[in-house]
Structures are given as structure tokens and as C-alpha cells.
Amino acid sequence: MTQMIFVNLPVNDLARSVAFYEAIGLHKETKFSDDTAAAMKLSDTINVMLLTHDKWRSFTSKAIVDAKTSAQVALCISRDSRAGVDAITEAAARAGGVADVSPPQDHGFMYGRSFEDPDGHVWEPMWMDPVAAEQGPGAFAQQDA
CATH class of the missing domain: 3.10.180.10 (2,3-Dihydroxybiphenyl 1,2-Dioxygenase, domain 1)
Structure with missing residues (x-):
């Protein structure tokens, strides 16, 4: 399985x-x-x-963390493109979540945003250039040189 x-x-x-x-x-x-x-x-x-x-x-038996005031985890999920990152983040805002609870990040080879669900759980959709994902960001930077 x-x-x-x-x-x-x-x-x-x-x-x-x-x-x-x-x-x-x-x-x-x-x-x-x-x-x-x-x-x-x-x-x-x-x-x-x-x-x-x-x-x-x-x-x-542990207490439930109030995700609106405390962070226990950030859930990073990959998307197929920068547009996919934007699409899910904007859909989250339209559906009652909060977009960009952390500043968007654009490192060229990697792009990410964030959103909270209605309970405050933080999700971080991100896209990474396939070359950087395969070889690491250093290899990607060498291609730009």
C-alpha cells in the first residue's frame, strides 16, 4: 500500500x-x-x-490549541505552478479564510503564499521550479549564472 x-x-x-x-x-x-x-x-x-x-x-487528552492565537504547525502543500499557489490562496480568502497571513515569498526558483482556514490553521501553498526540486536550489542558481 x-x-x-x-x-x-x-x-x-x-x-x-x-x-x-x-x-x-x-x-x-x-x-x-x-x-x-x-x-x-x-x-x-x-x-x-x-x-x-x-x-x-x-x-x-492534550488541550486543543487555539489556532487563531497560537501556531503549532504550518501545513505546506505543493502546487503545480505559481498560478496554482495564487488560485488556492485566493479561493481560501473567498471561502472565509484569510489570505497571506505571512508575507508572500518569491525566491525565483520557489514561490509561496499562505492562508488560514476559518479555525486559524495555517496552510502554505508553494511552487518550486522542477530543476530546483530535483537538484536543489544551488543547481538552479548555477543555471542562472
Whole structure:
């Protein structure tokens, strides 16, 4: 079986969060969703599990971090192009998120922006030139010389 990742996020309003993630291009996997959790498919190997706070508490006794005021993780996802970075960031803003919670970054070989979902979870869509992704940014810089 291919290795997969399931990003689990506690959310205040499950329906609102499902609508947000659908608006930015994820698809709800109904066979793994109920009234306490929703499985949102980002790719064949990446899923975002949206969990009500009660459901979240069934997995850990640790306090739920208020993502609006504290950062525990930044979730970086690749896009196929700079336009793809812009498209998902702008879709997030239209769907009730906040775009560019950190300044956009443009390093030539790599371009990234950020957004928050309605609960404050930070996502960082990024694009990297395929040469830099394969050989590292130093090789990319040598091509420009």
C-alpha cells in the first residue's frame, strides 16, 4: 500500500469547515465521514480529517490549541505552478479564510503564499521550479549564472 498522510484538524463548526475545504478544491470522502468528522481528500495520498472538538478529545487528552492565537504547525502543500499557489490562496480568502497571513515569498526558483482556514490553521501553498526540486536550489542558481 502507498504511504499516505492524514492531517487531523480540530474544527469548531464541521459544516463550515467542510464547505471551506470544498471551496478550495478538496473532496469529501463520505464513507469516512459522519456528524463528528469529515475526510477531505487533497490528493491520492493526502487527506485532511476535520474533527469536531469532542471527536478530537477522543484521541488525546492534550488541550486543543487555539489556532487563531497560537501556531503549532504550518501545513505546506505543493502546487503545480505559481498560478496554482495564487488560485488556492485566493479561493481560501473567498471561502472565509484569510489570505497571506505571512508575507508572500518569491525566491525565483520557489514561490509561496499562505492562508488560514476559518479555525486559524495555517496552510502554505508553494511552487518550486522542477530543476530546483530535483537538484536543489544551488543547481538552479548555477543555471542562472
